[in-house]
Amino acid sequence: MSEDVAIALTDFNKDFQWFLRSREELLLKYGDKWVAIHSKKVLDTDENLTTLIKRLKAKGLQPEQTLIQFLPKEPIEAIL
Amino acid sequence: MKIPGYINYGYRPPAPFVAAAIHLRQLNIRARLPLLLDTGASNTMILWGDVERLGIDISKMKPEREFSGLGGLIGAKPTASTISLRSDKGEPIEENVEVHIVTSSCPHPKLKLLPSILGRDIINKYTLNYSYDTGKVYLEK
Numbered sequence: 340m341s342e343d344v345a346i347a348l349t350d351f352n353k354d355f356q357w358f359l360r361s362r363e364e365l366l367l368k369y370g371d372k373w374v375a376i377h378s379k380k381v382l383d384t385d386e387n388l389t390t391l392i393k394r395l396k397a398k399g400l401q402p403e404q405t406l407i408q409f410l411p412k413e414p415i416e417a418i419l
Numbered sequence: 420m421k422i423p424g425y426i427n428y429g430y431r432p433p434a435p436f437v438a439a440a441i442h443l444r445q446l447n448i449r450a451r452l453p454l455l456l457d458t459g460a461s462n463t464m465i466l467w468g469d470v471e472r473l474g475i476d477i478s479k480m481k482p483e484r485e486f487s488g489l490g491g492l493i494g495a496k497p498t499a500s501t502i503s504l505r506s507d508k509g510e511p512i513e514e515n516v517e518v519h520i521v522t523s524s525c526p527h528p529k530l531k532l533l534p535s536i537l538g539r540d541i542i543n544k545y546t547l548n549y550s551y552d553t554g555k556v557y558l559e560k
Contacts (some may be wrong), residue, residue: 352438352449403450414431
């Protein structure tokens with residue numbers, strides 16, 4: 340694994356932990372929206388994933404490297 | 420060596436996840452994504468939400484395998500990949516596997532909410548420790 344990937348993975352772990360810890364707070368602002376997070380900051384939000392991805396790309400950001408999560412007002416119930 | 424995971428309370432009941440970096444070598448795509456630790460899934464799989472986020476054009480992909488689930492049958496394309504995980508001491512851990520990319524079109528917008536999955540093809544190489552009561556989840560080798 341290159342050093343770049345190791346650093347990226349460390350940063351991504353931090354962002355994911357931050358998202359999970361901040362979930363309740365974020366939910367109050369962005370309930371039922373997709374949120375894009377990088378460096379423990381909300382970059383953008385939208386109700387529609389496709390729209391959010393297009394906007395991130397237009398800003399020169401890389402959605403595939405960005406944590407994008409849906410914040411459901413009601414927890415998701417699923418059997419995969 | 421332990422790979423820490425996280426419990427996501429956005430699911431009912433809450434669900435265990437691990438953060439991963441993925442290199443889909445055949446498609447030359449590198450991405451970062453949370454993966455649901457799913458002992459019920461035979462294979463690691465990229466589902467619709469992440470297919471869109473990663474910019475994968477599934478309309479040009481030929482399904483080579485079929486998977487059955489509660490939602491019915493879905494087609495998937497096995498793709499040579501490297502999944503990178505991070506140990507609690509910051510050590511990098513790589514797993515070379517065929518990640519399956521769903522090729523069936525998304526049957527309902529709500530299914531984009533489903534996370535991609537770390538399946539038994541990788542989980543079986545580790546001991547999975549999961550205690551919801553103590554809030555701890557990790558893979559151990």
